[in-house]
Amino acid sequence: MHRIGIDVGGTRLKVGRVVDGQVVVRAADDTPHDFAQMIEVLARLVRRVVPEGEACTIGAGVPGVFDEAMLGVVDSPNLRFLDGQPLREALSAATGAEVRLGNDASVAALAEALHGKGREYPTFLLATLGTGIGGGLIFDGELWEGTAGMAGEYGHLSAASAFVPEDIPLCNCGNPGCLEVYASASRMTERGRARTGQADIELPELAKRARLGDPVALSVFVDAGRALGEGFAQVVQLLDIRVLLLGGGAGAIVDLVRGPLIDKVVQRCAGRTHSAYTVDRAELGNDAGLLGAAALLS
Amino acid sequence: MHRIGIDVGGTRLKVGRVVDGQVVVRAADDTPHDFAQMIEVLARLVRRVVPEGEACTIGAGVPGVFDEAMLGVVDSPNLRFLDGQPLREALSAATGAEVRLGNDASVAALAEALHGKGREYPTFLLATLGTGIGGGLIFDGELWEGTAGMAGEYGHLSAASAFVPEDIPLCNCGNPGCLEVYASASRMTERGRARTGQADIELPELAKRARLGDPVALSVFVDAGRALGEGFAQVVQLLDIRVLLLGGGAGAIVDLVRGPLIDKVVQRCAGRTHSAYTVDRAELGNDAGLLGAAALLS
Numbered sequence: 001m002h003r004i005g006i007d008v009g010g011t012r013l014k015v016g017r018v019v020d021g022q023v024v025v026r027a028a029d030d031t032p033h034d035f036a037q038m039i040e041v042l043a044r045l046v047r048r049v050v051p052e053g054e055a056c057t058i059g060a061g062v063p064g065v066f067d068e069a070m071l072g073v074v075d076s077p078n079l080r081f082l083d084g085q086p087l088r089e090a091l092s093a094a095t096g097a098e099v100r101l102g103n104d105a106s107v108a109a110l111a112e113a114l115h116g117k118g119r120e121y122p123t124f125l126l127a128t129l130g131t132g133i134g135g136g137l138i139f140d141g142e143l144w145e146g147t148a149g150m151a152g153e154y155g156h157l158s159a160a161s162a163f164v165p166e167d168i169p170l171c172n173c174g175n176p177g178c179l180e181v182y183a184s185a186s187r188m189t190e191r192g193r194a195r196t197g198q199a200d201i202e203l204p205e206l207a208k209r210a211r212l213g214d215p216v217a218l219s220v221f222v223d224a225g226r227a228l229g230e231g232f233a234q235v236v237q238l239l240d241i242r243v244l245l246l247g248g249g250a251g252a253i254v255d256l257v258r259g260p261l262i263d264k265v266v267q268r269c270a271g272r273t274h275s276a277y278t279v280d281r282a283e284l285g286n287d288a289g290l291l292g293a294a295a296l297l298s
Numbered sequence: 299m300h301r302i303g304i305d306v307g308g309t310r311l312k313v314g315r316v317v318d319g320q321v322v323v324r325a326a327d328d329t330p331h332d333f334a335q336m337i338e339v340l341a342r343l344v345r346r347v348v349p350e351g352e353a354c355t356i357g358a359g360v361p362g363v364f365d366e367a368m369l370g371v372v373d374s375p376n377l378r379f380l381d382g383q384p385l386r387e388a389l390s391a392a393t394g395a396e397v398r399l400g401n402d403a404s405v406a407a408l409a410e411a412l413h414g415k416g417r418e419y420p421t422f423l424l425a426t427l428g429t430g431i432g433g434g435l436i437f438d439g440e441l442w443e444g445t446a447g448m449a450g451e452y453g454h455l456s457a458a459s460a461f462v463p464e465d466i467p468l469c470n471c472g473n474p475g476c477l478e479v480y481a482s483a484s485r486m487t488e489r490g491r492a493r494t495g496q497a498d499i500e501l502p503e504l505a506k507r508a509r510l511g512d513p514v515a516l517s518v519f520v521d522a523g524r525a526l527g528e529g530f531a532q533v534v535q536l537l538d539i540r541v542l543l544l545g546g547g548a549g550a551i552v553d554l555v556r557g558p559l560i561d562k563v564v565q566r567c568a569g570r571t572h573s574a575y576t577v578d579r580a581e582l583g584n585d586a587g588l589l590g591a592a593a594l595l596s
Contacts, residue, residue: 151536158458160456240444240448240449268454270373272446
């Protein structure tokens with residue numbers, strides 16, 4: 001039985017056949033923003049990676065909020081055409097395979113647990129810093145998905161208290177002060193542009209300047225680190241876990257946020273010192289979603 | 299092998315022999331605020347509940363922050379004399395029994411999982427509203443203690459965002475805006491006294507008035523519910539769990555806080571509606587700590 005992972009993104013659909021934690025055959029295409037067409041494209045991509053006439057199981061990582069039975073997505077800001085559609089059933093009918101859906105960040109955490117940094121850390125939160133902030137929780141090597149696959153929404157923890165009495169910005173989810181508004185890659189870039197006055201500066205250049213000691217560039221990462229720490233303090237209070245892995249577009253800036261991040265956690269969580277915490281970069285890159293999705297049915 | 303539960307409280311030490319989820323013999327005494335004396339009293343109480351010459355194992359629920367190996371407490375605001383003492387070893391030496399320590403609220407959650415409401419709900423957060431707010435997490439029937447037994451600190455999640463731009467009060471832990479400062483039984487009582495102008499009114503009387511529609515009394519519980527909801531929203535974001543049980547001194551006011559609590563969670567957590575959540579009263583009363591502690595070594 002071949003094991004197929006699907007990564008459903010806002011712009012690209014990626015499909016891969018996975019053997020021993022490696023993608024051995026892959027196929028990809030643009031994401032058509034229409035449900036029936038997307039199913040058609042996915043079925044075609046699956047046929048490309050599975051030898052003809054052979055059976056497979058499919059795990060698909062999808063951004064968004066699932067219904068209780070995890071048959072489909074009820075709220076997906078970047079893939080609105082998926083809302084309320086029977087994704088699992090349609091994909092299964094089009095491919096003849098058993099299908100399981102998972103949250104995109106949760107399956108990335110599962111991949112990291114099985115094939116990446118998780119081999120070193122049995123229990124961790126993976127946060128993916130990109131357009132927004134996703135998250136996945138691994139307890140003793142196992143993915144915790146929650147009642148309907150929505151666990152790990154680190155980006156929507158409240159981080160406003162780190163910045164009182166500053167004005168509290170609104171998150172895309174409609175609430176004030178979510179961590180995401182302070183520390184997603186997009187918002188860090190935005191803040192860097194505002195503070196430097198350069199409308200086209202990108203995150204890697206900001207990071208480079210910060211590493212050279214530029215105080216304006218540094219301030220962007222200090223603020224992001226503080227917010228990430230405020231959010232992680234809540235995770236520590238609730239779960240007493242000690243490891244935070246950063247992935248996604250901004251995983252590379254872990255060296256710049258680590259200090260203020262851990263300072264904030266130590267300030268908020270009694271009885272544990274700096275050395276108790278590990279903030280590290282996730283190991284798997286773009287394949288994390290695929291690899292983790294493929295592992296959903298194992 | 300007899301199973302013994304110990305509940306180490308700031309004022310009372312309670313010891314019980316547990317059979318099939320029932321305390322069959324119990325003994326208690328005041329808590330001497332001296333480490334050696336407390337061990338002596340506990341050893342005596344254990345001898346009172348275990349038939350002479352017979353063996354036992356001991357689980358002890360203790361309020362405070364444990365060292366990494368869970369051999370003792372490193373930070374216990376209400377039992378300062380325990381800080382840094384080898385509690386587990388000393389108790390084991392004095393009784394000849396194998397001993398395991400657990401956080402007091404976590405063991406109460408374990409008791410609820412095994413013998414109370416947990417038989418109905420496999421996954422929940424138990425919050426105990428008393429002087430402070432404790433918490434314990436049960437995932438699929440199993441206690442999650444975290445790296446060093448400190449998981450479940452619901453009371454120190456940030457709830458300030460529910461009340462912006464009101465001034466943010468300081469928690470006993472030194473941080474601004476912890477849930478505990480809005481919703482512990484003590485703080486609700488304090489707020490009720492300030493708002494009614496009656497310096498001696500107690501929580502049950504406030505609750506009675508609120509149930510009769512008194513707006514001042516009601517406002518205390520609406521605010522507490524909002525804060526509990528802000529905190530539980532973080533739990534839901536992170537874990538996608540849907541059940542909150544309230545225990546401790548203020549468990550009885552669950553009917554008064556449920557509405558504003560769930561409203562706040564729905565507002566903060568996308569894709570889930572009011573009916574997704576259950577906020578219920580914990581079933582076990584004062585014996586929860588004992589029963590759960592006794593189950594630690596099973």
